[in-house]
Amino acid sequence: MESWERSRRRWQHAFFVSWLVLTSAGPVIEGGRVLPVVLVAGLAAWYAVWFVLRTPQPGDVPLPYVLGGGLLWLGLFAVDSSFLVVGLSVLAPYCMDAVRVGLVAVVSCAGGWLWHRYHLTGSIAWTEVVISALIAISAGAAVGYFHSVAQQSAERKRLIDELQAAQEARAAAEREAGVAAERQRLARDIHDSLTQGFASVVMLLEAAQATLPDNKHLTQALRVTRENLAESRRVVGALRPGDLDECGLPEALRRLSGRLSDETGVEAHTVITGTLRPLEAHVQAELLRVAQEAVANARRHAAADQVTLTLSYMEDLVVLDVHDDGGGFDPERAASGHGLSIMRERMEQLGGTLLVESAPGAGATVVAGVPVAVLSGAR
Incomplete structure (x- = not known):
C-alpha cells in the first residue's frame, strides 16, 4: 500500500x-x-x-x-x-x-x-468550443478515475488494517489459550502426581504416628509433608485461578483474604478503591497470582497478625498491594528468592512493575502496578 x-x-x-x-x-x-x-x-x-x-x-x-x-x-x-x-x-x-x-x-x-x-x-469559433469541451470531458474523466483509484486504495488499506488487527487479536487469543491450556496441563500433572503423592504420604505418616505417638522425627516428617501438600495445592490453585471465572478479581481477592483468616486466624481483609474497570482475563490472572504468592509468603514467614490486600483503580494504572505487619525482612537479601522473582517476572511480562517495601521488624508490603495501556488491550 x-x-x-x-x-x-x-x-x-x-x-x-x-x-x-x-x-x-x-x-x-x-x-x-x-x-x-x-x-x-x-x-x-x-x-x-x-x-x-x-x-x-x-x-x-x-x-x-x-x-x-x-x-x-x-x-x-x-x-x-x-x-x-x-x-x-x-x-x-x-x-x-x-x-x-x-x-x-x-x-x-x-x-x-x-x-x-x-x-x-x-x-x-465552434471548433474552439468543441475542442474545449472535449478537453474538459477528458480531463474530468481523468480526475474521476484518479479519485476512484484513490478511494479504492483507501478502502483496501482499511480492510488490510482491519484484517491485520483481527489476525493479531486472534494470534494473541491463541497464545493466551495455549498458555492457559499448558497451565491446566501442569496443574493436572502436579495434582495427579505430587499432590496425590503428598496426600498418600500424609496418610501413611498419620497411621505411623498413631502407633508411635511420641516419635519426634515422625512428627516433624508429618508436619513438613503437610506443608508441602498445602504448597502443592497452592501451586495448583495458582495455575488454575478458578475464582476469576466465577466472580472476577475483586471478589477473588476477598475470598483469598477470607481463606487466610479462616485457615490461620490472621486478621485479613480486602479493600477496593476507585472506579472498577474491566480487566483482561490474563491481567486479572497475573494480579491474582501475585496476591496468592504474597499471601503465601506472609503466611509462611511473616508471623503476622494482620494482612491487608488493597486493589486500587487509578486514572492511569491499577495497583495491587499486599501488606502484613509481621517480622519483615531485608528486600535486597530476599530479592533472589524464587517467589519474588516469579512475581516480578509476571509484572514485567505485562509491562508493569513490582515493588517490595520491608525492613526487619517493620512488616512488608508488595506493590504490583499495571498501566492503562495493558488494561485497554494494547499488547
Missing part, C-alpha cells in the same frame, strides 16, 4: 509538471519577459516545498500552499491572461483526491480559456 501511495504521488507530480509546462510554455516564449519565468519557477518551487520535500498524507492539501500558489497564479494572470489555465496546476493535488474540486477546476479552466479566446479575438 505504501508503494502504491508513492506511485500515486509520482503521477501527481507528473500531472503538475506536465500541465504547468503545457499551459505556460506558449505565453512565456511568446512574451519574452523575465517576470513570467520567475513566477512560473516560483510556482514550481512552491509545489516542491509542500509536496516533494515533505510527505503529506493522502488528501492533505495545506492551506498555505493553496494561498501561496493562488497568489503566484494571480500574478501570472495579471501579467498575461493566457496564464489563466495555469490555475489547474495549483489545484493538481486537489484533483487527485477531491473529485468535486477537480471537476470544478477543469470546467473553470475550460471556460476561462474560452473567455480568453473571446477577449483576444472578439469571437469564439
